[in-house]
Each structure stands twice: as structure tokens, then as C-alpha cells.
Amino acid sequence: MTAEHAVFYSFIVCALGALLTLFLGGNRRVAGWTAFVAAGVSSLLVLYGAGKTLVSGPEDAVSFLALPRYGLDLRLYVDGLSALFLGLIAVIAVLSAFYSIAYMESYPEYGVRRYYPWFLLFVGAMYGIVSITDTMVVFFLFWQIMTFASYALVRFEYKRPENVRAAWKYLIMMQIACVLVMLGAAMLAPAPGGAAGGEAINRFDFDVLSAHLPMLLRDHSAWAAVAFALFLAGFGIKLGMWPFGQIWLPDAHPAAPSPVSALLSGVMIKTGVYGVARCFLWLVPAAGQKDYPSQGWGVLIAVLGTITLFSGTMQALKQEQSKRLLAFHSIGQVGYILLGLGTCLALMSPANPAVMAIGVIGLCGALFHTLNHGLFKSLLFMNAGSMLHATGTQDLNKLGGLMRYMPLTALTALVASFSISGVPLFNGFASKWILYSAAIQGGSTARYLPACALVAILTSALTLASFIKFFGVSFLSRTSARVKERVAQGQPLEVGPLMQAPQLILAACCLFLGVVPGVAVHIIGLAIDHSRQGLGVFLANAPMLGNGPWGGLHDPQGKAVWIPLAIVLVFACLFAFVHGITRLGGATRKAVPPWLCGYALETDANRYGAHNFYGEIKRYFRWIGGSPAPQPTRPQAESAVSTNLPPTAAGRTG
Amino acid sequence: MKPDLINTLGGGLLNVLILLVTAPFFEGVLRKITAMIQSRQGPPLLQPYFDLLKLLGKDDLESGESPGMQRFAACLSLASILAVAWLVPMVGWPPLNGAGDVILLVYLLTLCCVSTLLAGLAAGSTYSLMGISREMMTMITLEPLFVVAILVGAVHTRSLRLDEVLSGSVYAAGHFPWSGWIMLVVLLISFQALVNRVPFDIAEAETEIMEGPLMEYSGPKLALFKYAQMSKLVVYSALFIGLFVPWGSGLPFPANLCVFWLKIFVVVLGVTLVAATHARYRIDQAIRYFAGLLGVAFIALVLAVYGY
Numbered sequence: 024m025t026a027e028h029a030v031f032y033s034f035i036v037c038a039l040g041a042l043l044t045l046f047l048g049g050n051r052r053v054a055g056w057t058a059f060v061a062a063g064v065s066s067l068l069v070l071y072g073a074g075k076t077l078v079s080g081p082e083d084a085v086s087f088l089a090l091p092r093y094g095l096d097l098r099l100y101v102d103g104l105s106a107l108f109l110g111l112i113a114v115i116a117v118l119s120a121f122y123s124i125a126y127m128e129s130y131p132e133y134g135v136r137r138y139y140p141w142f143l144l145f146v147g148a149m150y151g152i153v154s155i156t157d158t159m160v161v162f163f164l165f166w167q168i169m170t171f172a173s174y175a176l177v178r179f180e181y182k183r184p185e186n187v188r189a190a191w192k193y194l195i196m197m198q199i200a201c202v203l204v205m206l207g208a209a210m211l212a213p214a215p216g217g218a219a220g221g222e223a224i225n226r227f228d229f230d231v232l233s234a235h236l237p238m239l240l241r242d243h244s245a246w247a248a249v250a251f252a253l254f255l256a257g258f259g260i261k262l263g264m265w266p267f268g269q270i271w272l273p274d275a276h277p278a279a280p281s282p283v284s285a286l287l288s289g290v291m292i293k294t295g296v297y298g299v300a301r302c303f304l305w306l307v308p309a310a311g312q313k314d315y316p317s318q319g320w321g322v323l324i325a326v327l328g329t330i331t332l333f334s335g336t337m338q339a340l341k342q343e344q345s346k347r348l349l350a351f352h353s354i355g356q357v358g359y360i361l362l363g364l365g366t367c368l369a370l371m372s373p374a375n376p377a378v379m380a381i382g383v384i385g386l387c388g389a390l391f392h393t394l395n396h397g398l399f400k401s402l403l404f405m406n407a408g409s410m411l412h413a414t415g416t417q418d419l420n421k422l423g424g425l426m427r428y429m430p431l432t433a434l435t436a437l438v439a440s441f442s443i444s445g446v447p448l449f450n451g452f453a454s455k456w457i458l459y460s461a462a463i464q465g466g467s468t469a470r471y472l473p474a475c476a477l478v479a480i481l482t483s484a485l486t487l488a489s490f491i492k493f494f495g496v497s498f499l500s501r502t503s504a505r506v507k508e509r510v511a512q513g514q515p516l517e518v519g520p521l522m523q524a525p526q527l528i529l530a531a532c533c534l535f536l537g538v539v540p541g542v543a544v545h546i547i548g549l550a551i552d553h554s555r556q557g558l559g560v561f562l563a564n565a566p567m568l569g570n571g572p573w574g575g576l577h578d579p580q581g582k583a584v585w586i587p588l589a590i591v592l593v594f595a596c597l598f599a600f601v602h603g604i605t606r607l608g609g610a611t612r613k614a615v616p617p618w619l620c621g622y623a624l625e626t627d628a629n630r631y632g633a634h635n636f637y638g639e640i641k642r643y644f645r646w647i648g649g650s651p652a653p654q655p656t657r658p659q660a661e662s663a664v665s666t667n668l669p670p671t672a673a674g675r676t677g
Numbered sequence: 678m679k680p681d682l683i684n685t686l687g688g689g690l691l692n693v694l695i696l697l698v699t700a701p702f703f704e705g706v707l708r709k710i711t712a713m714i715q716s717r718q719g720p721p722l723l724q725p726y727f728d729l730l731k732l733l734g735k736d737d738l739e740s741g742e743s744p745g746m747q748r749f750a751a752c753l754s755l756a757s758i759l760a761v762a763w764l765v766p767m768v769g770w771p772p773l774n775g776a777g778d779v780i781l782l783v784y785l786l787t788l789c790c791v792s793t794l795l796a797g798l799a800a801g802s803t804y805s806l807m808g809i810s811r812e813m814m815t816m817i818t819l820e821p822l823f824v825v826a827i828l829v830g831a832v833h834t835r836s837l838r839l840d841e842v843l844s845g846s847v848y849a850a851g852h853f854p855w856s857g858w859i860m861l862v863v864l865l866i867s868f869q870a871l872v873n874r875v876p877f878d879i880a881e882a883e884t885e886i887m888e889g890p891l892m893e894y895s896g897p898k899l900a901l902f903k904y905a906q907m908s909k910l911v912v913y914s915a916l917f918i919g920l921f922v923p924w925g926s927g928l929p930f931p932a933n934l935c936v937f938w939l940k941i942f943v944v945v946l947g948v949t950l951v952a953a954t955h956a957r958y959r960i961d962q963a964i965r966y967f968a969g970l971l972g973v974a975f976i977a978l979v980l981a982v983y984g985y
Binding site for chain 2: 433477480481491496575583597605609614630631638
């Protein structure tokens with residue numbers, strides 16, 4: 024079985040699963056397990072195909088269904104790049120399906136007939152998008168299945184008007200994106216019956232476009248540039264690039280049920296990344312490299328990426344709804360990926376191997392960050408889902424002290440928060456480290472890159488700020504009235520093992536890739552090595568980052584190095600030592616209430632909520648937009664300590 | 678490989694030891710001189726050692742709802758600054774040169790702040806949360822300044838290696854570009870904030886929010902936070918000297934170390950003088966101040982990229 028066959032069979036499994044869950048939809052549990060089995064089988068097939076491609080290289084493209092009369096040619100081709108994205112989709116899809124089983128029981132008023140079939144179609148269509156070679160009819164079909172399935176999922180809670188509105192907005196944006204991409208492809212396609220189009224059935228096939236491109240780049244460079252701009256805009260809408268992302272993404276992602284938010288944010292927007300990478304790096308053949316203005320596109324994509332990461336994260340900092348905050352961070356993190364792709368394009372110079380090597384490091388960082396973002400953002404959406412499941416609210420102002428009641432969710436949320444903020448020894452740091460080292464070292468060739476790196480590092484601190492708020496006010500801080508009320512109802516708040524398992528697995532992945540990033544970099548190296556279409560030849564031939572799977576990372580010239588295992592050792596010893604110090608004096612531990620100056624009772628009115636954080640920064644960046652609409656009835660006063668409380672001696676003044 | 682390993686392990690342990698031994702001493706110097714400036718007698722030089730020992734035996738009061746996190750945060754605070762000590766050339770070379778670079782250094786310094794943030798959040802008092810909100814805002818605007826200094830060095834040397842960047846790299850091997858001087862000035866006037874001292878100790882601000890994040894801590898945990906705070910002063914001084922004051926490090930063995938620690942002493946003296954003679958800024962004033970400096974630093978980075 025070739026990788027292409029595996030992917031094709033997984034479509035069939037997804038379609039059959041969709042049919043089956045439609046019939047079994049009356050029973051939530053049964054439908055859930057059926058969907059999980061279907062997603063699991065299709066994932067196994069896809070993982071087999073992806074693994075096979077990564078180990079032994081791509082095979083020839085396979086055409087499964089050709090109807091030349093309608094311009095339809097279902098031709099699949101799985102190379103290293105496709106394999107990487109297929110692997111990511113497969114892992115997140117199966118975990119998300121598993122999480123859905125228990126999670127979907129929290130929607131008693133909505134039937135799952137409108138959930139699982141769409142879920143499976145959505146996953147199947149995403150497998151398709153990253154492995155088809157056609158850019159017109161088949162692309163249209165898969166894109167539309169993906170779009171309509173996810174539209175239905177975003178609209179799942181259709182009784183809430185804001186969700187329906189978000190879904191409509193999402194649908195319209197995706198249709199615009201579809202038109203833009205197809206327009207771009209149409210501009211690059213050779214004229215019907217021409218010499219270049221003669222050999223293949225379909226003149227919109229990726230390989231045909233690629234073969235036709237050198238001529239276009241040489242003779243009609245402006246025409247080709249417009250086509251590439253259309254690709255960038257089309258896929259940019261999908262991946263949430265500034266300014267398009269802000270239009271649909273923060274509304275659509277929180278509206279969907281949490282496992283779907285995880286898929287949308289962790290995986291679906293990555294198909295846009297795939298599209299940009301595929302078009303800008305693998306579409307242009309090696310022969311057309313001289314006429315291809317890669318430096319120019321590099322500037323554009325790197326700068327757009329920098330704007331995207333800063334604006335998305337700064338807007339995220341203002342959010343007070345858990346899932347909306349995470350959605351804005353998706354925009355921010357995608358900015359990092361774009362910055363990496365831009366770095367690679369800017370440093371694309373086959374004539375100068377040293378510069379080229381830094382470019383490949385940038386690409387490696389972008390792909391690694393794609394994987395990492397898939398892992399930690401899915402985890403974060405599952406954490407937010409668990410909180411929603413336990414407390415019935417997304418409002419961070421109403422949460423607090425959940426760590427005591429949901430220790431496992433809290434722990435995984437801490438791992439995910441540290442990962443996305445780039446704390447060393449977590450996977451987000453590893454990929455950001457690669458991106459930064461490429462951008463800083465690329466500064467001698469493309470002089471704007473260190474400035475982009477500076478903004479990215481600054482934004483990383485903003486991300487940390489945002490997640491300190493997200494994690495702190497929901498899991499730490501003190502128990503809020505809402506949580507107390509839920510606890511008083513008697514049921515344990517912590518989610519069941521069915522929802523815990525995927526969170527634990529994802530957290531373990533985040534930690535593993537953080538401590539042993541060499542494994543992921545090795546896989547990405549294989550992926551780049553096995554994607555030799557177009558400019559991929561130069562990328563595949565350049566020296567790669569790394570020191571084998573277990574040896575940490577260092578760049579080919581040895582100017583940057585990151586060996587996490589050494590730091591783990593140092594930290595372990597230091598922790599043991601420091602812990603020993605605390606034991607020296609034989610101090611006794613006592614639990615006491617916090618001290619509120621001895622006169623104020625602790626109430627919800629004098630809690631320091633999500634709304635109160637970072638007031639000055641939010642004020643200075645009001646112009647960047649994204650401020651949440653003021654809520655009509657806010658429980659707490661503007662100032663943190665309410666002075667009109669009755670002065671009661673309730674502290675521990677003694 | 679063997680001498681490398683000895684350099685790494687020996688240097689790292691030596692750094693940790695020196696840091697633990699000298700940090701309270703420098704704090705004592707700081708307190709004594711502050712007292713002299715304010716016409717007080719001041720505590721004896723060794724007072725900080727006694728304070729730490731005393732705290733280790735005091736009751737450990739835990740006010741938070743998640744005491745596990747409080748314990749973790751307290752250990753993390755000292756452990757992370759000691760881990761940073763492995764990356765700083767304090768006895769002549771950065772011990773962990775072979776396992777991390779300046780990006781790791783920047784992020785480990787961030788981790789030191791994260792421990793304070795987690796501590797404040799876990800304690801859960803309103804004052805703590807207000808303090809960590811301030812701490813985080815300061816960090817957002819302050820961290821980039823330090824990053825630019827590192828980046829300017831990295832751009833001049835075209836390397837991210839610790840030993841190459843932390844040896845006066847901002848001056849680009851002796852031809853003293855503008856960017857280096859600009860960053861020297863910028864870091865000089867933001868140094869107080871990097872080491873959390875007056876006039877930028879806004880997050881702790883004893884007189885307004887009663888030590889902010891540390892308000893609920895006592896006993897051994899407070900000892901760890903205090904110890905980390907003292908160590909931070911020495912580590913940042915060493916980083917500052919590594920980046921901007923490399924002169925004298927080429928001397929033969931005992932002389933170079935004497936010169937190095939003398940320079941640290943001078944930096945501590947400077948910090949003391951500023952701290953004793955200034956009043957604390959408000960958070961919005963501080964942020965505006967740092968934002969202005971960030972603009973200047975950005976210009977320095979652009980200059981550095983173009984080789985000036």
C-alpha cells in the first residue's frame with residue numbers, strides 16, 4: 024500500500040464513519056465511540072502513509088478518479104511536506120475525537136447527528152487538502168467540504184445568535200479565500216491545448232503549473248507576481264494572517280464546541296500554512312529560481328508575519344473570555360510561522376550555501392512551530408473546554424482557584440501555557456529558538472530580520488503575560504463565587520478520564536518535544552529531504568540543523584546551540600539543592616488565610632480579576648483594536664480594592 | 678571532550694558557590710551605604726546572612742489555595758537564577774557555553790520573573806495579584822531593552838554563542854560603533870529596573886502594596902525569594918560587565934578575576950547610590966520611560982545591523 028492509497032482509504036473510512044454516525048446519532052455514547060473508531064482507523068492509515076513517506080521517500084503520484092470531461096482528476100501525491108501535515112492532522116484529529124465522546128454530553132439540547140458526521144468529513148477533507156495535486160476542481164471540492172463541515176460545526180450551537188453570525192462570517196471569508204486561490208491558479212495555468220498542458224490530463228495540476236512557471240516568471244513577471252499575491256491573500260485568510268485573520272478567526276474558533284476549536288486552531292489554519300509553503304517554496308521549479316523574486320516575497324511575508332504576531336498577541340492580551348483569548352493567540356502564533364517562512368524565502372540563495380543554510384533553519388523553525396502550535400493550542404482549547412464543562416462559563420473574571428478542584432487539568436494547562444510562552448524545556452521554546460537564531464543570523468543578508476526577531480521576542484513576553492493571566496486567574500488566585508457555587512452542588516469539578524487522557528497525552532508530547540527537540544527536527548529534516556519539487560531541491564541539499572535525534576540542536580556553523588538535556592540536569596540538581604535549603608531550619612508549615620490589611624472581608628468584589636490585569640499596557644495599545652465589548656453588569660468595581668466595604672475585623676490581625 | 682566537561686562542571690559549581698557566598702555580602706554593602714547616605718548607622722555588613730539564616734527557621738505560613746504551586750514557585754525562584762549563573766562568565770568563562778546560547782540566557786532570565794508571578798498568583802491575595810500585574814508590565818517593556826543589547830552584540834559578532842557575545846561584543850572587536858555606546862547608556866539608565874531596585878521596584882513597592890507578590894510569604898520561602906533577589910543583582914551586574922565593560926579580562930589569572938569582581942563592586946555601588954537618592958516611579962511613568970528607551974534601543978539595533 025502506498026502512502027497515496029493510505030490517504031485515499033482514509034477518505035473512505037471518514038465518509039463511511041460519517042454515514043454510520045448519522046444513523047447512530049440517537050445514542051450519544053455509541054455515536055461518539057463510532058466516530059472515534061473511524062477517526063482512529065483513518066489516522067492509523069494516514070500515519071502509516073506519512074511514516075512510510077518520511078522513511079523511504081515519496082512515490083509517484085496516483086490518480087484515483089479521472090473525469091476529464093469535468094476537469095476532475097483526483098490525483099494524490101504525498102511527499103515529505105504533505106506527510107508532516109498529515110501526521111499533525113491525524114494525531115490531533117484522533118485525540119479530539121476521543122475528547123468529544125465525553126465532552127458532547129454537555130450539550131443536552133443539541134443532537135450529535137449534527138456533530139459527528141461533520142467532524143469526520145472535516146477531518147477527511149483536511150487530509151485531502153494537504154495531499155491533492157489539482158488546484159482547480161478537486162481543490163474546490165475538498166475546500167468546500169472542509170469549509171461547509173467546519174461551518175456546520177461552528178454553527179453547532181445554532182440557538183445562540185452570535186454563533187450563527189460567527190459561522191456566516193467564517194463561511195464568507197472561506198469562500199473569498201477559495202476564489203482567490205483558484206484565481207491565482209488560473210492565472211498560472213498554461214493555455215488549453217498548449218505544449219506544456221498537453222502531457223497531463225489536467226492543465227491545473229500542480230506539476231503542470233510548476234512546469235509552466237519559468238516561462239511566466241521570465242516573460243510576464245508582473246502577471247506571475249499577481250498570481251502569487253492571490254495565493255498569499257487566499258491562504259492568508261485561511262491561516263489568520265493580519266489583517267484577514269482578525270475578521271473571522273476570533274469569532275469562529277470560540278463559537279465551536281471545544282474539541283472542534285482545537286481542530287480549527289491546531290490544525291485547520293495550518294492548511295493555510297501548508298498552502299503558502301507549497302506555493303512559495305515548492306511550486307517554483309529550480310529552473311525558474313533566477314527570475315523568482317524570493318527576496319521580495321521574503322520581505323513581504325516576514326513583515327506581514329511580524330505584524331500578525333504582534334497585533335494578534337496584543338489583542339489577545341485584552342481578552343477576558345477564555346476561548347476568545349486562545350483564538351487571538353492563534354493569530355499571534357501563526358505570525359511566528361509566517362516569520363519563519365519569510366526568513367526562508369528572504370535567504371533563498373542557492374549560490375551562497377552559508378546563507379541558504381540559515382534559510383533552511385528558518386523553514387525548519389516554521390514547520391516545527393506548526394507542529395508545536397498544533398499540540399499546545401489543541402491542549403489549551405481542551406483545557407478551556409474542561410473549564411467550560413466544569414463551570415459553565417468562558418468568562419475568566421468569574422473563574423478562580425480551580426487548581427484545587429481540577430488538579431490534572433491545571434497541570435496540563437500549565438504545561439501548555441509554558442509551551443506557548445516559550446519557557447525553556449517546553450516545546451514552544453525549541454521552535455522559537457530556531458526561528459530567532461535563523462532571523463538574527465540572517466541579519467547580515469536581510470537587514471530587517473533582526474528587527475523582526477526583536478518584535479517576536481517582545482511578543483513572546485506578551486504571550487507570557489497573557490497566559491500568566493489565563494492560567495493564574497482561572498486555576499490559581501482564589502476560589503470565585505461561581506466556582507464555590509459549583510463545588511457546593513456536590514459533584515467533583517474535575518473532568519472524567521475520557522477527557523483527561525487526551526489532555527495528558529498532548530501535555531506529554533509538549534514536554535517530550537521540549538526536552539528532546541532533536542526528534543522533531545530530525546523528522547522535519549526527513550520531510551524537507553523528501554520534498555524535492557521546485558525550490559525544495561535547494562532546501563533538501565542544504566545542511567540541516569541538529570545533532571541527531573537525541574543530541575540537542577546546533578546550527579551547522581556552531582554559532583547557536585541548545586541542548587535541553589544539559590539544562591534539565593542542571594535544573595534537577597539545583598531544585599534538589601534549593602529544596603534542601605528550605606529544610607535546613609526545620610520550619611513548620613501552617614495554613615493561614617491571606618491578609619487583607621485586617622479589615623476587609625474577602626468577597627468577589629475585591630478579587631483581582633482578569634479584567635484588572637495590565638491596565639496601563641491595554642490603555643497604551645487601545646488603537647490596535649480587539650478590545651472586548653464592555654459588559655453591562657460587571658460584578659467587581661473598577662479599582663481592585665473596594666473601599667466601601669464595611670470595616671470588619673476579619674483579617675488575621677490577632 | 679574531557680577538559681570541556683571539567684570546565685563546564687567545575688565552572689558551573691564554582692559560579693553557583695561564588696554567587697551564593699557573595700550575594701548577601703553585596704546586599705550588606707548596599708544596605709550599609711544606603712544607611713550612610715541617609716545619615717543612619719545601618720546594619721553590620723553580614724546582616725543579610727543572619728537574616729537568611731533566621732528566615733530558614735521561621736514558621737512557613739501558606740495562605741494560598743494551591744500550596745504546591747507556592748512551594749514550586751519558591752524553589753524555582755532561586756533555582757532559576759542559579760541556573761542563569763551557569764551561563765554567565767563569572768570566573769572567566771560561561772560554564773554552559775556548549776549547551777545554550779544567548780537566546781536561552783534571555784529566556785532563563787524571564788523564567789526568574791515567572792517564578793515571582795506564579796508565587797503571587799498562587800498566594801492569591803489582591804495585593805499580590807496587583808503586584809504581579811505590575812511586575813509583568815515592567816517585564817514586557819524592560820526585557821526588550823536587554824534583548825536589544827544582546828542582539829547588538831550578536832549582530833556585531835555574527836554569533837549567538839555566550840562566550841563571544843558576553844565579552845564586550847557590543848563594541849565589535851574594538852572599533853567602538855555607535856550602537857554599542859547607545860546601548861551602554863540605555864542599559865545604564867534602566868539597570869535599576871533590571872535588578873528590581875528603587876526607583877523601579879514598582880512590583881514590590883513595600884510602602885504601597887506591601888511587597889506585592891511576596892506579601893504572603895514567610896520563613897524559608899521568603900528566604901529563597903530574598904536570596905534570589907540578592908543573586909539577581911550580582912548576576913545582572915556580571916552580565917552588564919560582560920557586555921559593556923570587557924576591559925581587563927585579558928589579564929593573567931588572578932588579576933583578571935580581581936578586576937572583574939572590583940567592577941561588580943562598582944556596579945553595586947552605583948545601584949546603591951541611585952536607589953538611595955531617588956523616589957519610586959508610578960507604573961505608568963515607568964512604562965512610558967521604558968517605551969522611550971525602547972525606541973532608542975530600536976534605533977541602535979538598526980545601526981548595528983548596518984555596521985555602525
